[in-house]
Amino acid sequence: MEFVLLFIFFSYGLVFGSFFNVVGLRIPKGESIVKPPSHCTVCDRRLTIKDLVPVFSYVFLKGKCRGCGTKINWVYPVMELATGLLFAFAYLQLGFSLELIVALLFISLLVIITVSDIAYMLIPDKILLFFLIPLIVLRVLEPLDPWWDSIVGAVVGFGVLFLIAIVSKGGMGGGDIKLFFVIGLVLGWAPTLLTLFLASIIGTVIGIISLRRSKQSRKTPIPFGPSIAIAAIIAYFYGEMLVDWYVNLFF
Ligand SMILES: [Zn+2]
Known part of the structure:
Protein backbone atom coordinates (compact mmCIF):
# COMPACT_ATOMS: atom_id res chain seq x y z
CA MET A 1 0.00 0.00 0.00
CA GLU A 2 2.80 2.35 0.97
CA PHE A 3 4.53 1.57 -2.29
CA VAL A 4 1.38 2.33 -4.29
CA LEU A 5 1.00 5.69 -2.55
CA LEU A 6 4.64 6.54 -3.17
CA PHE A 7 4.17 5.69 -6.83
CA ILE A 8 1.06 7.88 -6.99
CA PHE A 9 2.90 10.84 -5.45
CA PHE A 10 5.82 10.25 -7.80
CA SER A 11 3.53 10.18 -10.85
CA TYR A 12 1.69 13.32 -9.74
CA GLY A 13 5.08 14.94 -9.25
CA LEU A 14 6.10 14.09 -12.82
CA VAL A 15 2.90 15.56 -14.25
CA PHE A 16 3.07 18.66 -12.04
CA GLY A 17 6.76 19.04 -12.86
CA SER A 18 5.89 19.13 -16.54
CA PHE A 19 3.26 21.79 -15.83
CA PHE A 20 5.75 23.78 -13.69
CA ASN A 21 8.10 23.94 -16.70
CA VAL A 22 5.30 25.59 -18.67
CA VAL A 23 4.48 27.98 -15.81
CA GLY A 24 8.13 28.90 -15.25
CA LEU A 25 8.65 29.60 -18.94
CA ARG A 26 5.42 31.48 -19.65
CA ILE A 27 4.53 33.56 -16.58
CA PRO A 28 7.69 35.75 -16.76
CA LYS A 29 6.79 36.57 -20.38
CA GLY A 30 3.25 37.50 -19.40
CA GLU A 31 1.80 34.61 -21.43
CA SER A 32 -1.19 32.48 -20.57
CA ILE A 33 -0.35 29.08 -19.10
CA VAL A 34 -3.15 27.33 -21.02
CA LYS A 35 -3.11 28.99 -24.44
CA PRO A 36 -1.59 28.34 -26.88
CA PRO A 37 -1.12 24.59 -26.32
CA SER A 38 2.48 23.44 -25.87
CA HIS A 39 4.51 23.84 -29.03
CA CYS A 40 8.12 23.82 -30.15
CA THR A 41 9.40 27.37 -29.80
CA VAL A 42 11.60 26.95 -32.89
CA CYS A 43 9.38 25.30 -35.55
CA ASP A 44 6.01 25.92 -33.84
CA ARG A 45 5.08 22.25 -34.15
CA ARG A 46 2.25 21.51 -31.76
CA LEU A 47 3.20 18.88 -29.20
CA THR A 48 1.05 15.77 -29.06
CA ILE A 49 0.54 13.30 -26.22
CA LYS A 50 3.64 11.44 -27.44
CA ASP A 51 5.81 14.50 -26.79
CA LEU A 52 4.28 15.34 -23.45
CA VAL A 53 4.86 12.25 -21.31
CA PRO A 54 7.15 13.57 -18.56
CA VAL A 55 10.76 12.36 -18.74
CA PHE A 56 9.89 9.41 -21.04
CA SER A 57 9.21 11.60 -24.07
CA TYR A 58 12.59 13.26 -23.65
CA VAL A 59 14.30 9.87 -23.52
CA PHE A 60 12.38 8.38 -26.48
CA LEU A 61 12.83 11.49 -28.64
CA LYS A 62 16.51 11.48 -27.68
CA GLY A 63 16.10 15.05 -26.49
CA LYS A 64 15.10 16.47 -29.87
CA CYS A 65 11.98 18.07 -31.36
CA ARG A 66 10.23 15.64 -33.76
CA GLY A 67 9.56 18.50 -36.17
CA CYS A 68 12.84 20.35 -36.55
CA GLY A 69 15.35 18.32 -34.55
CA THR A 70 16.16 21.21 -32.21
CA LYS A 71 17.66 20.00 -28.97
CA ILE A 72 15.28 20.17 -26.02
CA ASN A 73 16.92 21.66 -22.94
CA TRP A 74 17.82 18.90 -20.48
CA VAL A 75 16.68 21.16 -17.65
CA TYR A 76 13.02 20.28 -18.35
CA PRO A 77 13.12 16.49 -17.90
CA VAL A 78 15.40 17.01 -14.88
CA MET A 79 12.78 19.32 -13.34
CA GLU A 80 10.05 16.74 -14.00
CA LEU A 81 12.04 13.94 -12.43
CA ALA A 82 13.09 16.12 -9.47
CA THR A 83 9.45 17.10 -8.81
CA GLY A 84 8.38 13.44 -8.96
CA LEU A 85 11.08 12.32 -6.56
CA LEU A 86 10.51 15.24 -4.16
CA PHE A 87 6.72 14.75 -4.06
CA ALA A 88 7.23 11.06 -3.22
CA PHE A 89 9.94 11.90 -0.68
CA ALA A 90 7.73 14.52 1.00
CA TYR A 91 4.95 11.96 1.40
CA LEU A 92 7.42 9.41 2.78
CA GLN A 93 8.69 11.91 5.37
CA LEU A 94 5.42 13.55 6.40
CA GLY A 95 2.56 11.14 5.58
CA PHE A 96 -0.92 12.59 5.11
CA SER A 97 -0.77 15.82 7.11
CA LEU A 98 -1.15 19.58 6.77
CA GLU A 99 2.62 19.82 6.72
CA LEU A 100 2.60 17.65 3.58
CA ILE A 101 0.63 20.41 1.81
CA VAL A 102 3.22 22.95 2.98
CA ALA A 103 5.98 20.73 1.60
CA LEU A 104 4.25 20.19 -1.77
CA LEU A 105 3.59 23.92 -2.18
CA PHE A 106 7.15 24.78 -1.15
CA ILE A 107 8.63 22.24 -3.62
CA SER A 108 6.32 23.52 -6.39
CA LEU A 109 7.36 27.13 -5.81
CA LEU A 110 11.05 26.22 -5.82
CA VAL A 111 10.79 24.17 -9.04
CA ILE A 112 8.96 26.98 -10.86
CA ILE A 113 11.39 29.72 -9.80
CA THR A 114 14.31 27.48 -10.77
CA VAL A 115 12.89 27.14 -14.30
CA SER A 116 12.19 30.86 -14.69
CA ASP A 117 15.48 31.94 -13.11
CA ILE A 118 17.46 29.65 -15.45
CA ALA A 119 15.47 30.78 -18.50
CA TYR A 120 15.20 34.54 -17.80
ZN1 LIG B 1 10.73 22.08 -33.44
Missing part, protein backbone atom coordinates in the same frame (compact mmCIF):
# COMPACT_ATOMS: atom_id res chain seq x y z
CA MET A 121 17.30 35.36 -14.70
CA LEU A 122 14.01 36.29 -13.10
CA ILE A 123 11.86 35.23 -10.14
CA PRO A 124 8.41 36.68 -10.89
CA ASP A 125 6.47 38.44 -8.11
CA LYS A 126 3.26 36.80 -9.36
CA ILE A 127 4.66 33.34 -8.62
CA LEU A 128 5.92 34.36 -5.17
CA LEU A 129 2.61 35.96 -4.26
CA PHE A 130 0.59 33.01 -5.56
CA PHE A 131 2.39 30.70 -3.14
CA LEU A 132 2.90 33.18 -0.31
CA ILE A 133 -0.81 33.52 0.49
CA PRO A 134 -1.63 29.80 1.01
CA LEU A 135 1.69 29.32 2.83
CA ILE A 136 0.80 32.09 5.33
CA VAL A 137 -2.58 30.43 5.95
CA LEU A 138 -0.91 27.04 6.41
CA ARG A 139 1.71 28.43 8.80
CA VAL A 140 -1.16 29.79 10.92
CA LEU A 141 -2.92 26.40 10.91
CA GLU A 142 0.30 24.39 11.20
CA PRO A 143 2.72 26.72 13.03
CA LEU A 144 6.41 26.26 13.62
CA ASP A 145 7.63 25.79 17.19
CA PRO A 146 7.59 28.53 18.51
CA TRP A 147 4.85 29.99 16.30
CA TRP A 148 6.61 33.35 15.87
CA ASP A 149 9.61 31.63 14.24
CA SER A 150 7.83 32.13 10.89
CA ILE A 151 7.67 35.89 11.39
CA VAL A 152 11.27 36.14 12.60
CA GLY A 153 12.34 33.86 9.75
CA ALA A 154 10.63 35.98 7.10
CA VAL A 155 12.11 39.20 8.52
CA VAL A 156 15.59 37.70 8.90
CA GLY A 157 15.49 36.13 5.42
CA PHE A 158 14.39 39.33 3.76
CA GLY A 159 16.64 41.55 5.89
CA VAL A 160 19.88 39.61 5.47
CA LEU A 161 19.43 39.30 1.70
CA PHE A 162 18.53 42.98 1.48
CA LEU A 163 21.77 43.87 3.30
CA ILE A 164 23.79 41.61 0.99
CA ALA A 165 22.16 43.32 -2.00
CA ILE A 166 23.18 46.76 -0.69
CA VAL A 167 26.74 45.71 0.20
CA SER A 168 27.28 43.79 -3.07
CA LYS A 169 25.68 46.63 -5.08
CA GLY A 170 23.27 44.55 -7.15
CA GLY A 171 24.96 41.19 -6.75
CA MET A 172 21.67 39.88 -5.40
CA GLY A 173 18.46 40.22 -7.39
CA GLY A 174 15.19 41.58 -6.01
CA GLY A 175 13.56 38.22 -6.68
CA ASP A 176 16.12 36.44 -4.50
CA ILE A 177 15.38 38.84 -1.62
CA LYS A 178 11.62 38.30 -1.82
CA LEU A 179 12.09 34.55 -2.21
CA PHE A 180 13.97 34.51 1.11
CA PHE A 181 10.98 36.16 2.77
CA VAL A 182 8.87 33.14 1.75
CA ILE A 183 11.62 30.69 2.73
CA GLY A 184 11.87 32.33 6.17
CA LEU A 185 8.13 32.04 6.67
CA VAL A 186 8.15 28.33 5.88
CA LEU A 187 11.38 27.32 7.65
CA GLY A 188 11.92 29.71 10.55
CA TRP A 189 15.07 31.75 11.12
CA ALA A 190 17.81 29.15 11.76
CA PRO A 191 17.12 26.91 8.73
CA THR A 192 16.76 30.08 6.64
CA LEU A 193 20.30 31.16 7.50
CA LEU A 194 21.38 27.59 6.81
CA THR A 195 19.70 27.88 3.39
CA LEU A 196 21.72 31.00 2.63
CA PHE A 197 24.93 29.29 3.73
CA LEU A 198 24.26 26.14 1.67
CA ALA A 199 23.10 28.18 -1.34
CA SER A 200 26.38 30.12 -1.31
CA ILE A 201 28.39 26.88 -1.36
CA ILE A 202 26.22 25.33 -4.11
CA GLY A 203 26.33 28.59 -6.10
CA THR A 204 30.13 28.70 -5.85
CA VAL A 205 30.45 25.11 -7.04
CA ILE A 206 28.06 25.75 -9.97
CA GLY A 207 29.99 28.93 -10.76
CA ILE A 208 33.34 27.12 -10.89
CA ILE A 209 31.94 24.31 -13.04
CA SER A 210 30.34 26.69 -15.56
CA LEU A 211 33.51 28.84 -15.70
CA ARG A 212 35.52 25.78 -16.66
CA ARG A 213 32.99 24.73 -19.27
CA SER A 214 32.70 28.03 -21.11
CA LYS A 215 35.79 30.18 -21.06
CA GLN A 216 34.35 32.97 -23.21
CA SER A 217 31.06 33.59 -21.40
CA ARG A 218 32.88 34.57 -18.25
CA LYS A 219 30.73 37.63 -17.82
CA THR A 220 27.36 35.93 -18.09
CA PRO A 221 25.82 36.15 -14.64
CA ILE A 222 24.72 32.83 -13.14
CA PRO A 223 21.20 32.69 -11.68
CA PHE A 224 21.25 32.17 -7.91
CA GLY A 225 17.67 30.80 -7.80
CA PRO A 226 18.53 27.14 -8.50
CA SER A 227 21.15 27.12 -5.72
CA ILE A 228 18.67 28.67 -3.30
CA ALA A 229 16.07 26.07 -4.30
CA ILE A 230 18.36 23.09 -3.68
CA ALA A 231 19.56 24.60 -0.38
CA ALA A 232 16.01 25.38 0.80
CA ILE A 233 14.87 21.81 0.16
CA ILE A 234 17.83 20.39 2.10
CA ALA A 235 17.11 22.87 4.91
CA TYR A 236 13.40 22.02 4.89
CA PHE A 237 13.94 18.28 5.40
CA TYR A 238 17.24 18.24 7.29
CA GLY A 239 17.66 21.79 8.60
CA GLU A 240 16.86 21.09 12.23
CA MET A 241 19.18 18.09 12.24
CA LEU A 242 22.03 20.04 10.61
CA VAL A 243 21.61 23.05 12.89
CA ASP A 244 21.53 20.82 16.00
CA TRP A 245 24.62 18.98 14.87
CA TYR A 246 26.48 22.24 14.28
CA VAL A 247 25.46 23.79 17.62
CA ASN A 248 26.49 20.59 19.44
CA LEU A 249 29.99 20.95 18.08
CA PHE A 250 30.46 23.97 20.32
CA PHE A 251 28.15 23.60 23.32
Whole structure:
Protein backbone atom coordinates (compact mmCIF):
# COMPACT_ATOMS: atom_id res chain seq x y z
CA MET A 1 0.00 0.00 0.00
CA GLU A 2 2.80 2.35 0.97
CA PHE A 3 4.53 1.57 -2.29
CA VAL A 4 1.38 2.33 -4.29
CA LEU A 5 1.00 5.69 -2.55
CA LEU A 6 4.64 6.54 -3.17
CA PHE A 7 4.17 5.69 -6.83
CA ILE A 8 1.06 7.88 -6.99
CA PHE A 9 2.90 10.84 -5.45
CA PHE A 10 5.82 10.25 -7.80
CA SER A 11 3.53 10.18 -10.85
CA TYR A 12 1.69 13.32 -9.74
CA GLY A 13 5.08 14.94 -9.25
CA LEU A 14 6.10 14.09 -12.82
CA VAL A 15 2.90 15.56 -14.25
CA PHE A 16 3.07 18.66 -12.04
CA GLY A 17 6.76 19.04 -12.86
CA SER A 18 5.89 19.13 -16.54
CA PHE A 19 3.26 21.79 -15.83
CA PHE A 20 5.75 23.78 -13.69
CA ASN A 21 8.10 23.94 -16.70
CA VAL A 22 5.30 25.59 -18.67
CA VAL A 23 4.48 27.98 -15.81
CA GLY A 24 8.13 28.90 -15.25
CA LEU A 25 8.65 29.60 -18.94
CA ARG A 26 5.42 31.48 -19.65
CA ILE A 27 4.53 33.56 -16.58
CA PRO A 28 7.69 35.75 -16.76
CA LYS A 29 6.79 36.57 -20.38
CA GLY A 30 3.25 37.50 -19.40
CA GLU A 31 1.80 34.61 -21.43
CA SER A 32 -1.19 32.48 -20.57
CA ILE A 33 -0.35 29.08 -19.10
CA VAL A 34 -3.15 27.33 -21.02
CA LYS A 35 -3.11 28.99 -24.44
CA PRO A 36 -1.59 28.34 -26.88
CA PRO A 37 -1.12 24.59 -26.32
CA SER A 38 2.48 23.44 -25.87
CA HIS A 39 4.51 23.84 -29.03
CA CYS A 40 8.12 23.82 -30.15
CA THR A 41 9.40 27.37 -29.80
CA VAL A 42 11.60 26.95 -32.89
CA CYS A 43 9.38 25.30 -35.55
CA ASP A 44 6.01 25.92 -33.84
CA ARG A 45 5.08 22.25 -34.15
CA ARG A 46 2.25 21.51 -31.76
CA LEU A 47 3.20 18.88 -29.20
CA THR A 48 1.05 15.77 -29.06
CA ILE A 49 0.54 13.30 -26.22
CA LYS A 50 3.64 11.44 -27.44
CA ASP A 51 5.81 14.50 -26.79
CA LEU A 52 4.28 15.34 -23.45
CA VAL A 53 4.86 12.25 -21.31
CA PRO A 54 7.15 13.57 -18.56
CA VAL A 55 10.76 12.36 -18.74
CA PHE A 56 9.89 9.41 -21.04
CA SER A 57 9.21 11.60 -24.07
CA TYR A 58 12.59 13.26 -23.65
CA VAL A 59 14.30 9.87 -23.52
CA PHE A 60 12.38 8.38 -26.48
CA LEU A 61 12.83 11.49 -28.64
CA LYS A 62 16.51 11.48 -27.68
CA GLY A 63 16.10 15.05 -26.49
CA LYS A 64 15.10 16.47 -29.87
CA CYS A 65 11.98 18.07 -31.36
CA ARG A 66 10.23 15.64 -33.76
CA GLY A 67 9.56 18.50 -36.17
CA CYS A 68 12.84 20.35 -36.55
CA GLY A 69 15.35 18.32 -34.55
CA THR A 70 16.16 21.21 -32.21
CA LYS A 71 17.66 20.00 -28.97
CA ILE A 72 15.28 20.17 -26.02
CA ASN A 73 16.92 21.66 -22.94
CA TRP A 74 17.82 18.90 -20.48
CA VAL A 75 16.68 21.16 -17.65
CA TYR A 76 13.02 20.28 -18.35
CA PRO A 77 13.12 16.49 -17.90
CA VAL A 78 15.40 17.01 -14.88
CA MET A 79 12.78 19.32 -13.34
CA GLU A 80 10.05 16.74 -14.00
CA LEU A 81 12.04 13.94 -12.43
CA ALA A 82 13.09 16.12 -9.47
CA THR A 83 9.45 17.10 -8.81
CA GLY A 84 8.38 13.44 -8.96
CA LEU A 85 11.08 12.32 -6.56
CA LEU A 86 10.51 15.24 -4.16
CA PHE A 87 6.72 14.75 -4.06
CA ALA A 88 7.23 11.06 -3.22
CA PHE A 89 9.94 11.90 -0.68
CA ALA A 90 7.73 14.52 1.00
CA TYR A 91 4.95 11.96 1.40
CA LEU A 92 7.42 9.41 2.78
CA GLN A 93 8.69 11.91 5.37
CA LEU A 94 5.42 13.55 6.40
CA GLY A 95 2.56 11.14 5.58
CA PHE A 96 -0.92 12.59 5.11
CA SER A 97 -0.77 15.82 7.11
CA LEU A 98 -1.15 19.58 6.77
CA GLU A 99 2.62 19.82 6.72
CA LEU A 100 2.60 17.65 3.58
CA ILE A 101 0.63 20.41 1.81
CA VAL A 102 3.22 22.95 2.98
CA ALA A 103 5.98 20.73 1.60
CA LEU A 104 4.25 20.19 -1.77
CA LEU A 105 3.59 23.92 -2.18
CA PHE A 106 7.15 24.78 -1.15
CA ILE A 107 8.63 22.24 -3.62
CA SER A 108 6.32 23.52 -6.39
CA LEU A 109 7.36 27.13 -5.81
CA LEU A 110 11.05 26.22 -5.82
CA VAL A 111 10.79 24.17 -9.04
CA ILE A 112 8.96 26.98 -10.86
CA ILE A 113 11.39 29.72 -9.80
CA THR A 114 14.31 27.48 -10.77
CA VAL A 115 12.89 27.14 -14.30
CA SER A 116 12.19 30.86 -14.69
CA ASP A 117 15.48 31.94 -13.11
CA ILE A 118 17.46 29.65 -15.45
CA ALA A 119 15.47 30.78 -18.50
CA TYR A 120 15.20 34.54 -17.80
CA MET A 121 17.30 35.36 -14.70
CA LEU A 122 14.01 36.29 -13.10
CA ILE A 123 11.86 35.23 -10.14
CA PRO A 124 8.41 36.68 -10.89
CA ASP A 125 6.47 38.44 -8.11
CA LYS A 126 3.26 36.80 -9.36
CA ILE A 127 4.66 33.34 -8.62
CA LEU A 128 5.92 34.36 -5.17
CA LEU A 129 2.61 35.96 -4.26
CA PHE A 130 0.59 33.01 -5.56
CA PHE A 131 2.39 30.70 -3.14
CA LEU A 132 2.90 33.18 -0.31
CA ILE A 133 -0.81 33.52 0.49
CA PRO A 134 -1.63 29.80 1.01
CA LEU A 135 1.69 29.32 2.83
CA ILE A 136 0.80 32.09 5.33
CA VAL A 137 -2.58 30.43 5.95
CA LEU A 138 -0.91 27.04 6.41
CA ARG A 139 1.71 28.43 8.80
CA VAL A 140 -1.16 29.79 10.92
CA LEU A 141 -2.92 26.40 10.91
CA GLU A 142 0.30 24.39 11.20
CA PRO A 143 2.72 26.72 13.03
CA LEU A 144 6.41 26.26 13.62
CA ASP A 145 7.63 25.79 17.19
CA PRO A 146 7.59 28.53 18.51
CA TRP A 147 4.85 29.99 16.30
CA TRP A 148 6.61 33.35 15.87
CA ASP A 149 9.61 31.63 14.24
CA SER A 150 7.83 32.13 10.89
CA ILE A 151 7.67 35.89 11.39
CA VAL A 152 11.27 36.14 12.60
CA GLY A 153 12.34 33.86 9.75
CA ALA A 154 10.63 35.98 7.10
CA VAL A 155 12.11 39.20 8.52
CA VAL A 156 15.59 37.70 8.90
CA GLY A 157 15.49 36.13 5.42
CA PHE A 158 14.39 39.33 3.76
CA GLY A 159 16.64 41.55 5.89
CA VAL A 160 19.88 39.61 5.47
CA LEU A 161 19.43 39.30 1.70
CA PHE A 162 18.53 42.98 1.48
CA LEU A 163 21.77 43.87 3.30
CA ILE A 164 23.79 41.61 0.99
CA ALA A 165 22.16 43.32 -2.00
CA ILE A 166 23.18 46.76 -0.69
CA VAL A 167 26.74 45.71 0.20
CA SER A 168 27.28 43.79 -3.07
CA LYS A 169 25.68 46.63 -5.08
CA GLY A 170 23.27 44.55 -7.15
CA GLY A 171 24.96 41.19 -6.75
CA MET A 172 21.67 39.88 -5.40
CA GLY A 173 18.46 40.22 -7.39
CA GLY A 174 15.19 41.58 -6.01
CA GLY A 175 13.56 38.22 -6.68
CA ASP A 176 16.12 36.44 -4.50
CA ILE A 177 15.38 38.84 -1.62
CA LYS A 178 11.62 38.30 -1.82
CA LEU A 179 12.09 34.55 -2.21
CA PHE A 180 13.97 34.51 1.11
CA PHE A 181 10.98 36.16 2.77
CA VAL A 182 8.87 33.14 1.75
CA ILE A 183 11.62 30.69 2.73
CA GLY A 184 11.87 32.33 6.17
CA LEU A 185 8.13 32.04 6.67
CA VAL A 186 8.15 28.33 5.88
CA LEU A 187 11.38 27.32 7.65
CA GLY A 188 11.92 29.71 10.55
CA TRP A 189 15.07 31.75 11.12
CA ALA A 190 17.81 29.15 11.76
CA PRO A 191 17.12 26.91 8.73
CA THR A 192 16.76 30.08 6.64
CA LEU A 193 20.30 31.16 7.50
CA LEU A 194 21.38 27.59 6.81
CA THR A 195 19.70 27.88 3.39
CA LEU A 196 21.72 31.00 2.63
CA PHE A 197 24.93 29.29 3.73
CA LEU A 198 24.26 26.14 1.67
CA ALA A 199 23.10 28.18 -1.34
CA SER A 200 26.38 30.12 -1.31
CA ILE A 201 28.39 26.88 -1.36
CA ILE A 202 26.22 25.33 -4.11
CA GLY A 203 26.33 28.59 -6.10
CA THR A 204 30.13 28.70 -5.85
CA VAL A 205 30.45 25.11 -7.04
CA ILE A 206 28.06 25.75 -9.97
CA GLY A 207 29.99 28.93 -10.76
CA ILE A 208 33.34 27.12 -10.89
CA ILE A 209 31.94 24.31 -13.04
CA SER A 210 30.34 26.69 -15.56
CA LEU A 211 33.51 28.84 -15.70
CA ARG A 212 35.52 25.78 -16.66
CA ARG A 213 32.99 24.73 -19.27
CA SER A 214 32.70 28.03 -21.11
CA LYS A 215 35.79 30.18 -21.06
CA GLN A 216 34.35 32.97 -23.21
CA SER A 217 31.06 33.59 -21.40
CA ARG A 218 32.88 34.57 -18.25
CA LYS A 219 30.73 37.63 -17.82
CA THR A 220 27.36 35.93 -18.09
CA PRO A 221 25.82 36.15 -14.64
CA ILE A 222 24.72 32.83 -13.14
CA PRO A 223 21.20 32.69 -11.68
CA PHE A 224 21.25 32.17 -7.91
CA GLY A 225 17.67 30.80 -7.80
CA PRO A 226 18.53 27.14 -8.50
CA SER A 227 21.15 27.12 -5.72
CA ILE A 228 18.67 28.67 -3.30
CA ALA A 229 16.07 26.07 -4.30
CA ILE A 230 18.36 23.09 -3.68
CA ALA A 231 19.56 24.60 -0.38
CA ALA A 232 16.01 25.38 0.80
CA ILE A 233 14.87 21.81 0.16
CA ILE A 234 17.83 20.39 2.10
CA ALA A 235 17.11 22.87 4.91
CA TYR A 236 13.40 22.02 4.89
CA PHE A 237 13.94 18.28 5.40
CA TYR A 238 17.24 18.24 7.29
CA GLY A 239 17.66 21.79 8.60
CA GLU A 240 16.86 21.09 12.23
CA MET A 241 19.18 18.09 12.24
CA LEU A 242 22.03 20.04 10.61
CA VAL A 243 21.61 23.05 12.89
CA ASP A 244 21.53 20.82 16.00
CA TRP A 245 24.62 18.98 14.87
CA TYR A 246 26.48 22.24 14.28
CA VAL A 247 25.46 23.79 17.62
CA ASN A 248 26.49 20.59 19.44
CA LEU A 249 29.99 20.95 18.08
CA PHE A 250 30.46 23.97 20.32
CA PHE A 251 28.15 23.60 23.32
ZN1 LIG B 1 10.73 22.08 -33.44
